[in-house]
Amino acid sequence: MIKERFATIISLASIFLVALTLVVFVGFIQKDNNLVNTSIKQPDYVYKIFNKDMVSEINIIIDENSWNDLLENAIKEEYYNCDIIINGETFRNVGIRAKGNSSLSMVPNDSTTDRYSFKIKFSEYIKGQSYYGLDKLAFNNNISDATNMKEYLSYEMFEEMGIATPGFAYTSIKVNGEMWGLYLAVEVMEESFIERYFGSIDGNLYKPEGMEMGARGMNMGNPNIKNDDNAMRVDPKNIRIENEESVNPRNFWGPGKGSSGTNLVYTGDDISNYSGIFDNTIFKTTDKKDYNTAIEMMKNLSTGTNLDEFLDVDEILRYFAVNTFLVNLDSYAGSLKHNYYLYERDGKFQILPWDFNLSFAGHEVNNASSAINFPIDNPVSDTMENSPLISKLLEKEEYKKIYHQYLEDLVINYIKSGKYKASISKVNELIKEYVRNDPTAFFTYEQYENSLPILLQFGKDRAESIIAQLNGEQPTTTYGNINTNIDLAALGSMGRGFGNNIPDMNREGMVSLGNFGNNDNRNTIVKAMEIIRDSSSEELTNEQKTKLKELGLNDNQIEEMINIRSRMPVDREGRPQENNNFRPNDERNFPPQQGDMIHDNRIQQNSIDIERLVIPITSILALLLALIPISKLKRRKYITCSPTSLK
Structure with missing residues (x-):
């Protein structure tokens, strides 16, 4: 009897050990492919605030004088004390501030x-x-989004492709009980985000930003900056424009330099060369050794060597498949080289998504044909040379094939399957009454309604173009000729927010020369700046305005030139200083479903390093033999605030 019991115990222990080993084995396979670990228990906030089946109700309770001061001084991005009621639960003494890039530029000017x-x-x-x-x-x-869905759908597509994506869901905001407006609540990507996706806060997280916009201008590696919550700012007086010889007609900002290293172009081993990355470190534990790891990654990226060692290639290809479909150029794929996160863990880097109100070709493109026919193998508005994170991968045929497969996966499994259409319909039913009654909306309800069929058609036409490119029926590095009748402006684009401030286009459909003048003439912007430099007063003379119109500028563009002039450095006589580096100011933020997060064909047949399994398996055996209860292995405890704790 004793022998039988002992044999039973041994058998059960063996079964448990095998099962546990398989869990670890699968976990390491997932880690090796850097797929999202859906087995990690999600914190409660995911289900409470990022529930996609509801619009959360938010009431911000704040002193009236503090609220008015916040609005009047929003560009300072300073926190104010408030209480916040989230779906009926009150959380006291919470900080609130204005945030944003494009929104923080445009709103105070309106x-x-x-x-x-x-x-x-x-x-x-x-x-x-x-x-x-x-x-x-x-x-x-x-x-800048008439649909109110660009960011929502963009994040949903990244989830569809298994990318670590911040939580997001709609919320209706009140201020002191008065309706304020419909917003999209988004999880800020910091420690809690990394832990819930990857199981711990190991590694290093960066938010590269070399030219962050806002009412206070752009950070271009200038030492005269303010570091507030990892948001870098610089005085607009330090903004500069590039000289005419360096203007790239496909580049919205002129030369693609990826300010302060944010383009990930290797420029030497000096850490200061990459201030746009390292000045925007999220974790306090990141140090010089970690910076050197990032520099070593960029060094290898520049030569296209050891890419698998330094990059999570599969994840990066999935990211760019989605970003390319979206024609999202307010990102690494655009001239500003921002609105993305770099996450490094064990020396390997991923790119993570952020800020999609200008996706669906809302930035640097407003020609519908160019948006739909945006080339999949040249998926940047900058040069490919200045975009090594994608260009160096696409130089390798095996990686290009995987990237093409992910584009096809997205088209088939999300667009053609009907998910895209169903999401638009579901979200519309969820938010339409909130949009109708939104007192602060940038667009009318009629504009919202009219934008949705166009948004749906955008997805269909873009899918058709991508399939044609994949099949060799359309070019993949230059613009094709798939026909489309969508009104791109009706979706909303960068500008005042109403979709009616549309800049001129060059022949490729890319915004160029800072939105001004005849795009076939690279000297237009330089000549215009020379004209306004001659004035020592804030207003232009009629003669100067006539000269500007002779260059091809209309009244709106002249007005914008005057606004730019007011931000330029001036000499003692009040005239704008000569400076070859001035850049015109521009406006530019639910947990994954278990079954939908990862497609079967997404897991590559990579070889598994058996040596990496020795340590975890040995550790498991040691734990069992020492009879240490599994329950003692605890993850980070969240310090939570509940209504009862506030009493």
């Missing part, structure tokens, strides 16, 4: 609106406080 994007920091006044594990929460105002 006397008709105070609709800023906001950031909530739960621990600003109470150390360790969080919203059921969430450190910070962003409320994005849907500026």
Whole structure:
């Protein structure tokens, strides 16, 4: 009897050991492919605030004087104390501030609106406080998006492709009980985000930003900056424009330099060369050794060597498949080389998605044909040489094939399957009444309604173009000729927010020369700046305006030139200083479904390093033999704030 019991115990222990070993084995396969670990228990905030089946109700309770001061001084991005009621639960002494890039530029310059994007920091006044594990929460105002869905659908596509994506869901905001507007709540990508996706906060997270916009201008590696919550700012007086010889007609900002290393182009081993990356480090534990790891990655990227060693190639290809479909150029794929995160773990880098209100060709493109026919193998508005994170991968035929497969996967499994159409329909039913009654909306309800059929057609036409490119029926490195009748402007684009401030196009459909003048003449912008430099007053003379019109500028563009002039450095007589580096100011933020997150064909048949399994398996045996209960292996405890704890 004793022998039988002993044999039973041994058998059960063996079964348990085998099962546990398989779990670890599969976990390491997933880690080796850097797929999202869906087995990690999600913190409560994921289900409470990022529930896609509902619009969360938010009420911000704040002193009226503090609220008015916040709106009047939004560009300072300073926190104010408030209480916030989230779906009936009150959280006290929370920090709130304005946030954004394009929205923080456009809103204060528009006397008709105070609709800023906001950031909530739960621990600003109470150390360790969080919203059921969430450190910070962003409320994005849907500026430049008539559909109110661009960012939502973009994140959904990244989820579809198994990319680590911030939580997102709609929320209706009130201020002191008065309706304020419909926003998209987005999880701020910091420690809590990394832990819920990857199981711990190991590694290093960067938000490259070499030219962050805002009402205070752009950071271009200038030492005269303010570091507020990893958001770098610089005085607009330091903005500069490139000389005419360096203007790239396909590049919205002129030469593609990926300010301060954000293009990931290797420029030497000096850490200061990459201030756009390292000045925007998210984790406090990141140090010089970690910086050197990133530089070593860029060095190998520049030569196209050891890419698998330094890059999660599969993840990066999936990211760019989605970004290319979306024609999202307010990103690494654009001239500004921003709005993305770099996550490094064990020396390997991923690129993570962020900020999609200008996706669906809302930035640097407004020609519908160019948007639909955007080339999949030259998927940047900058040069490929200045975009090595994608160009060096596409130089290798085996990687290009995988990238093409992911483009096809997205088209077939998300667009042609009907998911895209169903999502638009579902979201419309969810938010349409909120949009109809939104008192601060940038677009009318009629504009919203009219934009949805165009949004649906965009997906269909873009899918048709991509399939044609994959089949060799259309060029993949230059623009094709798939016909489309979509009204791209009706979706909303970068500008005042109403979709009616559309810049001129060059022959490729890319915005060029800072939105001004005859795009066939690269000297137009330079000549225009020379004209306004001659004035010592804030207003231009009629003669100067006539000269500008002779260059091809219309009244709106002249007005914008005057606004730019007011931001230029001036000499003692009040005239704009001669400077060859001035850049015109421009406006530019639910957990994954278990079954839909990872497609079967997404897991590559990579060889598994058996040596990597020795340590975890040995550790498991040691734990079993030592009879250490599994329950003692604890993950990070979230410091949560609940209604009861606030009493």
